[in-house]
Amino acid sequence: MSDVRTPTALPTTTIGPADEPATVGAIGYGAMSIAGTYGAIADADVTAVLDASIEAGANLIDTANVYGDGRSEQLLGRYLAGRRDDVVLASKVGIVNGGGIGKRGIRGDRAYIHEQIDLSLGRLGTDHLDLYYQHRVDPNIPIEETVGALAELVTAGKIRRIGLSEATGDELRRAHAVHPIAAIQSEWSIVSRDIETYVVPTAAELGVTVVAFSPLSRGLFTDSFGPEDVHLGGTRANFPRFQPEHLGANLELAAHFRSLAHRLGTTSEALAIAWVHDRAEQLGARVVSIPGTRSVAHLHANFEALQLELSDETRAEIDGYAARVSGPRASDPNWVSGGREGLI
Numbered sequence: 594m595s596d597v598r599t600p601t602a603l604p605t606t607t608i609g610p611a612d613e614p615a616t617v618g619a620i621g622y623g624a625m626s627i628a629g630t631y632g633a634i635a636d637a638d639v640t641a642v643l644d645a646s647i648e649a650g651a652n653l654i655d656t657a658n659v660y661g662d663g664r665s666e667q668l669l670g671r672y673l674a675g676r677r678d679d680v681v682l683a684s685k686v687g688i689v690n691g692g693g694i695g696k697r698g699i700r701g702d703r704a705y706i707h708e709q710i711d712l713s714l715g716r717l718g719t720d721h722l723d724l725y726y727q728h729r730v731d732p733n734i735p736i737e738e739t740v741g742a743l744a745e746l747v748t749a750g751k752i753r754r755i756g757l758s759e760a761t762g763d764e765l766r767r768a769h770a771v772h773p774i775a776a777i778q779s780e781w782s783i784v785s786r787d788i789e790t791y792v793v794p795t796a797a798e799l800g801v802t803v804v805a806f807s808p809l810s811r812g813l814f815t816d817s818f819g820p821e822d823v824h825l826g827g828t829r830a831n832f833p834r835f836q837p838e839h840l841g842a843n844l845e846l847a848a849h850f851r852s853l854a855h856r857l858g859t860t861s862e863a864l865a866i867a868w869v870h871d872r873a874e875q876l877g878a879r880v881v882s883i884p885g886t887r888s889v890a891h892l893h894a895n896f897e898a899l900q901l902e903l904s905d906e907t908r909a910e911i912d913g914y915a916a917r918v919s920g921p922r923a924s925d926p927n928w929v930s931g932g933r934e935g936l937i
C-alpha cells in the first residue's frame with residue numbers, strides 16, 4: 594500500500610487535563626528559533642513566521658526563560674501586544690544558564706519558581722501563561738515540592754496549567770499525584786525514541802498531552818540540511834550527534850531518509866513530523882509537535898506533515914532509524930529522561 598495524501602486543514606488537539614483544556618493546533622511553534630539558537634533572524638522575519646504560524650492554526654507558542662537569556666520571551670511579548678488571546682502561550686523555568694550545555698544548572702526550588710514567573714510574565718507582557726513547564730527536574734528537590742510551587746502559581750492565576758519537560762515516567766506519575774499535569778515535553782523523533790518506553794505510556798494512561806520537541810532532530814532530517822548548518826547559531830554543535838565523530842554517519846542517514854521521503858513524493862521534514870504524529874496515535878497518546886524555524890517557507894513545508902498517512906511498509910522502514918543513528922541525544926544522560934531511565 595502506498596502512502597496517501599489527503600488535503601486537510603491543520604487539525605486540533607487539546608492540552609489537558611484541566612477543567613478547561615486548551616485547544617491547540619496539532620503542530621505548534623518552537624520559539625527557541627527566534628532567539629537565534631540555530632542562526633540569526635531579523636525582527637521582520639520573527640513577525641512573518643509568527644503571523645504565518647497563527648494564521649495556519651499553529652497557536653501553541655513554546656518558549657522558555659533561558660532561550661536567548663530572555664530574548665525569545667521579549668520578542669514574543671512585543672509581538673503579542675494586543676493579540677495575546679490569539680495564542681496558547683507556554684514557557685518554562687528551571688534551567689540556569691552558564692558554562693555551556695551539559696554544564697548548565699537546574700533549579701526547582703519554590704523561591705526560584707516564584708521569582709522567575711514574574712520575570713517571564715514581564716518579558717511576555719501578559720498577566721498569565723497558559724502552560725508553564727518545569728524545564729528540567731531538579732535532582733536536589735523532590736518533584737512534589739516543585740509541582741507544589743507551580744500549583745501555587747495556578748492558584749494565584751499566574752499560570753493556567755502545569756507541564757514537565759524531560760521528566761521520567763515515574764516522575765510524571767509522582768507529579769501528577771500532586772497536581773494534574775497538562776503536558777509532558779520531551780525530545781521525540783525518528784532517532785530519539787526512548788520516551789516510548791515509559792514516558793509516553795504513562796502520559797497516555799494519565800491523559801497528559803505529549804509535546805514533542807526537536808521533531809526534526811534539530812534540522813538534521815530536512816531536505817536542506819548540510820554540514821555548513823552545524824555551526825549556525827552555535828548551539829547544535831554541542832550535541833553529540835553533530836560532533837565530528839558522529840556527524841558523517843548521521844548525514845548519511847539523513848540522506849537515506851531524504852531518498853525515502855522523495856520516493857513517497859514528500860519531503861524529509863514532512864515525513865519526519867508525520868512519523869511523530871503517527872507513532873503517538875499508535876501508542877494511544879495525544880501529541881503536539883513543536884518544530885522551530887525562522888522561515889515561513891519551512892513552516893509551511895512542516896505543516897504538510899499532517900496531510901500524510903504512513904503505510905505499514907513506511908513505518909517498518911523508519912523503525913530501523915533509531916538503531917542506526919550515531920551518538921546519544923544528549924551529552925549528559927542525566928539531562929534527559931531516557932538517561933535516568935537507563936535507556937540511553
Ligand SMILES: NC(=O)c1ccc[n+]([C@@H]2O[C@H](COP(=O)([O-])OP(=O)(O)OC[C@H]3O[C@@H](n4cnc5c(N)ncnc54)[C@H](OP(=O)(O)O)[C@@H]3O)[C@@H](O)[C@H]2O)c1
Binds near residue numbers: 811
Ligand atoms: N524542553 C526542552 O528542553 C527543549 C529542548 C529543545 C527544544 N525545545 C523546543 O522545541 C522547539 C523545536 O526544537 P528544535 O528547534 O531544537 O528542533 P527542530 O524543530 O527539530 O529543528 C529546528 C531546526 O530545523 C530547521 N528547520 C525547521 N523546519 C525546516 C524545514 N522545513 N526545512 C529545513 N529546515 C528546517 C530550522 O532551521 P530554519 O530556521 O532555517 O528553518 C532549525 O535549525 C524549540 O524551538 C523549543 O521551543 C525544547
